[in-house]
Amino acid sequence: MQTRKEPLSSAFLLGYDVEHQDPAITRAFLSRAVQLHREFDFPATFFVLGETLERNIEQFRQIVGDPLFDVQQHTYTHKPLKTLVQRNSSGVTLIQGGSLERIRDEVTRTSELLASSLGVRCTGLTGPYTYYRGLSDRPDILEILWDCGIRFLRTDGRNHDDWQPVSFDVQPYTYELQGFPQLLEFGIQGWADCLLREEIGWDNHEGYLAELRSNLELVVSRDLDWSYLQHDWSSLRADPELRLTEALLRMTREAGAIPETYAAYYQRVVGNA
Numbered sequence: 001m002q003t004r005k006e007p008l009s010s011a012f013l014l015g016y017d018v019e020h021q022d023p024a025i026t027r028a029f030l031s032r033a034v035q036l037h038r039e040f041d042f043p044a045t046f047f048v049l050g051e052t053l054e055r056n057i058e059q060f061r062q063i064v065g066d067p068l069f070d071v072q073q074h075t076y077t078h079k080p081l082k083t084l085v086q087r088n089s090s091g092v093t094l095i096q097g098g099s100l101e102r103i104r105d106e107v108t109r110t111s112e113l114l115a116s117s118l119g120v121r122c123t124g125l126t127g128p129y130t131y132y133r134g135l136s137d138r139p140d141i142l143e144i145l146w147d148c149g150i151r152f153l154r155t156d157g158r159n160h161d162d163w164q165p166v167s168f169d170v171q172p173y174t175y176e177l178q179g180f181p182q183l184l185e186f187g188i189q190g191w192a193d194c195l196l197r198e199e200i201g202w203d204n205h206e207g208y209l210a211e212l213r214s215n216l217e218l219v220v221s222r223d224l225d226w227s228y229l230q231h232d233w234s235s236l237r238a239d240p241e242l243r244l245t246e247a248l249l250r251m252t253r254e255a256g257a258i259p260e261t262y263a264a265y266y267q268r269v270v271g272n273a
């Protein structure tokens, strides 16, 4: 089901998957990202891996009280929720998804960690790798996530090759057909930062910004929403000062898209999580 939203406004949802094993990377990213988002008064959501949160609890404690930021989860160990058959210029790769028991364990464990260490009630999740059609074909997984308290997802982030870009026609939708009308899928439109930068070259900042600029023009001209994915490690790679992120925040403001956290969008469009 297509969700209803305010007329003539494009929401821009920036969600960072925070997942690196090395706390030095995660901390360098968080420190600079938080500074930038405060400077631009620009909301953001951090989808943190349980293992990464355990190594950086103090850093996250400094974020959770700030209304600009929302902290959600990215599973505990980064096990995919669903198997991918990824086809790109390197060939075909099978990336095996976890069992239902494993999924329940990973999500429960991370939500408990968010609650006990940060006092956060977790309602949102980015699925590791993301998948073609999200979880539309897996009501069994949706049921587990719903049971675990998850109310919004970023899992529909791959095209029919389990690769990217994903069409901007894939707009946020609920899993009503599967029996979960209050479970919202945001998807990831276009490219995730790391896949695009790997494709065009990590030092090709101009090419990267040109793609972001054209996507912003597209969503604003068609009144679409854009759910965008960056990571801690990839935001820093070949850009330690996060100049590309800074440029994105500025371009979003200039284009007239409205930045919002995923939780705020859910509240506005679906209701209380």
Ligand SMILES: [Zn+2]
Pocket (backbone or CB within 6 Å): 017, 019, 074, 078, 128, 129
């Ligand atoms: Zn990830």
